[in-house]
Amino acid sequence: MEWLNAIVQGIMLGGLFALFATGLSLAFGVMRFVNLAHGDLAILGAFVAVSVISATGLNPFVSLVIVVPVMLAAGYALQLGAFNFTISPDPLPSILVTFGLGIVIQNVLLETYSADSRGLDVGSIEIESIRVTDAIAIGWIPLITLVVAVAVLGALQLVLSRTSLGRAFRAVSDDPPTARLMGINDRNLYAVAMGIAFATVAVAGVFLGIRQSFGPLDGPAQLLYAFEAVVIGGLGSVWGTLVGGLLLGVAHTVGGQFEVTYGYGSGPLVGHLVFLVVLATRPSGLLGRRAE
Amino acid sequence: MTGHRVTRSDRQSTAGLAVSAVLLVVLFLLPWWDSDGSLRVPLVAILYYLALAQMWNLLAGFAGLVSIGQQMFVGIGVYTLLSFAEDFGVDPYLSVLLAGLVAAVLSLPVAAFAFRLRGGYFAIGTWVIAEVFRLIALESDFLGGANVRTLTRESLGGYSLDTRNTVTYLMALGLAAGATAIVVLVLRSRLGLALRSIRDNQEGARGLGVSVGRAKLAVWVISAFWTGMTGAVILLHNPSTRAESAFSVLRWTALVVFIAIIGGVGSTTGPIIGVAIYWFVREFLEDAEEWRFIILGLIAAAMAIMAPRGIYGLLQKRWSVQFFPVRRKLVGPGVTGPAPGGPAQPVAGTGHPSA
Amino acid sequence: MTLLEVRGLDAGYGDFQALFGIDVNVAEGETLAMIGANGAGKTTFLRVLAGQVPAWAGSIMFDGTDIAHVKAHRRVGLGIALVPEGRMLFGSLTVRENLIIGAHAGRAGRWNLDTVLDVFPLIRPLLDRPSHVLSGGEQQSVAIGRALMSNPRLILLDEVSLGLAPVVVKSLYEALPALSEGGATVLLVEQDIGQALEVASRLVCLLEGRVSLEGKPDGVARSDITAAYFGLPAGSGSEASS
Numbered sequence: 001m002e003w004l005n006a007i008v009q010g011i012m013l014g015g016l017f018a019l020f021a022t023g024l025s026l027a028f029g030v031m032r033f034v035n036l037a038h039g040d041l042a043i044l045g046a047f048v049a050v051s052v053i054s055a056t057g058l059n060p061f062v063s064l065v066i067v068v069p070v071m072l073a074a075g076y077a078l079q080l081g082a083f084n085f086t087i088s089p090d091p092l093p094s095i096l097v098t099f100g101l102g103i104v105i106q107n108v109l110l111e112t113y114s115a116d117s118r119g120l121d122v123g124s125i126e127i128e129s130i131r132v133t134d135a136i137a138i139g140w141i142p143l144i145t146l147v148v149a150v151a152v153l154g155a156l157q158l159v160l161s162r163t164s165l166g167r168a169f170r171a172v173s174d175d176p177p178t179a180r181l182m183g184i185n186d187r188n189l190y191a192v193a194m195g196i197a198f199a200t201v202a203v204a205g206v207f208l209g210i211r212q213s214f215g216p217l218d219g220p221a222q223l224l225y226a227f228e229a230v231v232i233g234g235l236g237s238v239w240g241t242l243v244g245g246l247l248l249g250v251a252h253t254v255g256g257q258f259e260v261t262y263g264y265g266s267g268p269l270v271g272h273l274v275f276l277v278v279l280a281t282r283p284s285g286l287l288g289r290r291a292e
Numbered sequence: 293m294t295g296h297r298v299t300r301s302d303r304q305s306t307a308g309l310a311v312s313a314v315l316l317v318v319l320f321l322l323p324w325w326d327s328d329g330s331l332r333v334p335l336v337a338i339l340y341y342l343a344l345a346q347m348w349n350l351l352a353g354f355a356g357l358v359s360i361g362q363q364m365f366v367g368i369g370v371y372t373l374l375s376f377a378e379d380f381g382v383d384p385y386l387s388v389l390l391a392g393l394v395a396a397v398l399s400l401p402v403a404a405f406a407f408r409l410r411g412g413y414f415a416i417g418t419w420v421i422a423e424v425f426r427l428i429a430l431e432s433d434f435l436g437g438a439n440v441r442t443l444t445r446e447s448l449g450g451y452s453l454d455t456r457n458t459v460t461y462l463m464a465l466g467l468a469a470g471a472t473a474i475v476v477l478v479l480r481s482r483l484g485l486a487l488r489s490i491r492d493n494q495e496g497a498r499g500l501g502v503s504v505g506r507a508k509l510a511v512w513v514i515s516a517f518w519t520g521m522t523g524a525v526i527l528l529h530n531p532s533t534r535a536e537s538a539f540s541v542l543r544w545t546a547l548v549v550f551i552a553i554i555g556g557v558g559s560t561t562g563p564i565i566g567v568a569i570y571w572f573v574r575e576f577l578e579d580a581e582e583w584r585f586i587i588l589g590l591i592a593a594a595m596a597i598m599a600p601r602g603i604y605g606l607l608q609k610r611w612s613v614q615f616f617p618v619r620r621k622l623v624g625p626g627v628t629g630p631a632p633g634g635p636a637q638p639v640a641g642t643g644h645p646s647a
Numbered sequence: 648m649t650l651l652e653v654r655g656l657d658a659g660y661g662d663f664q665a666l667f668g669i670d671v672n673v674a675e676g677e678t679l680a681m682i683g684a685n686g687a688g689k690t691t692f693l694r695v696l697a698g699q700v701p702a703w704a705g706s707i708m709f710d711g712t713d714i715a716h717v718k719a720h721r722r723v724g725l726g727i728a729l730v731p732e733g734r735m736l737f738g739s740l741t742v743r744e745n746l747i748i749g750a751h752a753g754r755a756g757r758w759n760l761d762t763v764l765d766v767f768p769l770i771r772p773l774l775d776r777p778s779h780v781l782s783g784g785e786q787q788s789v790a791i792g793r794a795l796m797s798n799p800r801l802i803l804l805d806e807v808s809l810g811l812a813p814v815v816v817k818s819l820y821e822a823l824p825a826l827s828e829g830g831a832t833v834l835l836v837e838q839d840i841g842q843a844l845e846v847a848s849r850l851v852c853l854l855e856g857r858v859s860l861e862g863k864p865d866g867v868a869r870s871d872i873t874a875a876y877f878g879l880p881a882g883s884g885s886e887a888s889s
Binding site: 028032033034036082085086091092093094095096097099100101103104106107108110111220221223224227228231266268269272273275276279280283 | 352356358360404405408409410411412413415416417419420421423424427428431541542546549550553557582583585586589590592593595596597600
Binding site: 179182 | 697698718720721723728729731735737738739744747748749752793
């Protein structure tokens with residue numbers, strides 16, 4: 001029963017991982033851009049929420065109304081003003097710019113908010129849960145996170161498959177020069193994609209902050225989990241990202257059941273190992289269409 | 293081709309070589325006149341950072357392997373030295389060599405996983421694997437878990453403090469000079485030609501029979517070996533450590549990347565310039581580590597966009613200088629000397645002695 | 648009325664110059680065939696007009712304004728559409744989506760999904776297939792249809808016949824008059840001279856990046872065309888300007 005509970009909790013945690021992975025997957029899908037600051041941007045989003053809440057007294061869920069547009073605008077502007085200049089067949093410039101940006105964000109957060117851990121308080125719902133059986137209870141917050149993740153990914157899938165924006169994204173992903181012949185401004189489209197990526201990762205950051213405490217240096221771990229979810233699920237597959245996130249979540253919670261020597265959960269280690277096993281055996285991911 | 297010859301050096305690079313030789317001799321003799329170590333001790337950190345930056349440069353600048361996981365090889369070096377010297381009683385200086393070997397051996401399974409990924413995903417993949425090593429160190433009873441571990445006096449017992457300081461300094465100097473020499477030698481070798489053709493055109497290189505995978509793997513293992521030894525020397529310099537600092541991405545990769553980028557990736561001189569700038573920034577912002585990262589990070593990110601070949605690239609564009617002779621040039625009647633970085637690259641191929 | 652007036656156009660890739668001082672006029676409503684050997688610069692010329700390759704020097708007047716420095720994605724809105732060499736359909740899009748995305752720039756005009764399908768009725772049953780499963784001729788029809796969807800005033804066709812069976816090429820060329828009747832001016836590039844001359848009202852021949860011949864199909868002798876095409880110093884090649 002303990003194991004079954006671990007799996008159920010893992011699926012809930014996986015929702016959060018999928019939410020983190022969404023933007024990473026989108027930016028890679030549309031423009032083959034890998035943003036190494038992705039995790040730090042989530043933490044930045046959570047800290048923006050901290051500031052918004054302390055200034056306005058809003059509930060963290062409601063603070064998303066401010067945090068998401070702010071991050072969306074930041075993503076749009078950053079892509080137009082900086083990232084677009086690094087798009088080339090040589091991946092080095094984009095890696096360096098985003099890696100540098102991540103380190104800068106971490107240290108600016110350290111300077112601004114100190115190294116203390118923070119949390120986003122949503123009140124009593126935090127400890128309330130649905131009791132399924134004696135041994136299994138599903139917390140409202142993890143459940144809401146999972147639902148939001150599925151909703152965000154579903155919305156993204158709809159946008160990609162049904163709208164003219166989604167068509168343009170897919171066309172640019174296939175062949176930017178020919179997309180330009182259709183009158184598509186690819187540079188602007190990249191900025192829109194990065195705006196969406198920032199918006200979704202900000203949501204992920206705020207949910208992380210509601211779920212657990214966080215500090216300025218927690219970004220890289222989130223980047224790695226998001227990346228693992230994307231690769232496990234398969235590049236270029238929206239639902240694959242969800243599957244990858246859920247599998248990784250289960251790996252974390254089941255791994256956390258193992259005896260640990262020094263009080264550090266082995267969840268992350270087991271998660272990394274599951275990722276490596278998938279990488280070795282199914283390099284194009286579980287639901288992947290393209291190998292990279 | 294009569295009347296033409298292929299040469300790698302010209303007056304500038306000969307001068308550069310002479311200057312570096314003099315500098316190396318001065319640095320080598322430093323322990324004999326800097327008796328209180330006031331110059332040597334801060335120099336050790338600069339030297340091992342140069343070694344790390346050259347090794348990252350070799351991977352990212354020449355082999356297209358942008359690793360964000362270099363901290364794994366530093367950490368492996370640190371813990372190998374600790375285990376051999378503390379737990380098995382092996383001579384600490386011999387253990388430095390063993391640290392490099394262990395890192396090189398472990399780099400093979402790492403490559404088996406990471407080489408399945410490309411570009412940005414390779415970068416994150418190496419980072420994941422470095423995390424795996426950090427977590428293993430953290431969870432391992434044998435390695436000491438989350439505790440601080442120290443290279444004790446007993447295991448260093450055979451040597452006096454003065455000797456230890458001198459040897460550590462000389463080792464750091466050897467690692468820095470050796471790393472630079474390795475990059476020069478690799479680039480001048482057959483491997484270097486293979487790497488250059490891969491960098492210019494991966495598919496074409498494959499068509500010419502260059503084994504892309506093998507060339508990259510060779511560079512990967514060399515870099516791991518040298519980075520592992522550097523990790524061991526870092527522990528000799530600063531004998532207390534724990535998993536968090538031995539496997540720190542900030543210290544052993546982020547700073548190293550910034551140094552290499554600012555100085556200039558893809559050249560041998562770039563990291564030397566970068567490390568000089570790092571020293572300068574460190575002196576000015578001694579007590580503000582965060583600001584150091586912010587400033588270096590911003591400069592590096594700006595450089596990556598506006599001057600991808602770093603300060604050295606800017607200097608080169610302006611004065612066309614080359615300090616280390618790694619580029620083959622065709623000289624002779626009717627051949628105007630191609631500017632470094634110019635489009636006259638195919639010459640390199642024609643001058644290559646078929647082995 | 649002159650729709651397109653190119654003057655002194657130089658262009659190329661990197662260090663390589665492909666076009667040298669090209670002067671070409673295209674009148675509204677005509678069908679101009681540009682012929683020339685492999686590497687003569689025909690495709691480069693079309694790509695410069697579409698904005699995929701920058702002009703080094705010279706002017707490109709389109710409907711009275713110089714568009715030499717207008718970005719590629721804006722030229723579609725002005726009414727220039729390129730059907731690129733190799734069709735270049737979007738592999739992740741269905742046939743229908745490939746056609747619809749042609750209208751992305753939002754120019755009004757007579758062409759829409761229905762009118763395009765009237766010209767290429769064979770595509771209709773394939774609308775919901777992924778584009779990569781289509782035959783070469785079907786792909787070429789979709790590529791032309793996609794360009795029409797943008798309601799162009801000038802449609803640039805690059806090597807429509809490339810790699811297609813003669814019977815397929817014939818049926819594609821039979822659709823071209825519909826383009827002109829729909830109000831579009833056509834500039835087509837071909838290696839297949841015979842095919843091009845059948846539909847063209849005027850022809851321009853390029854040789855090594857320069858205009859080597861210009862005239863009406865019935866006004867120039869076959870031997871002059873051959874001379875201009877291959878760069879032979881033929882005695883009869885008196886109209887060749889090079």
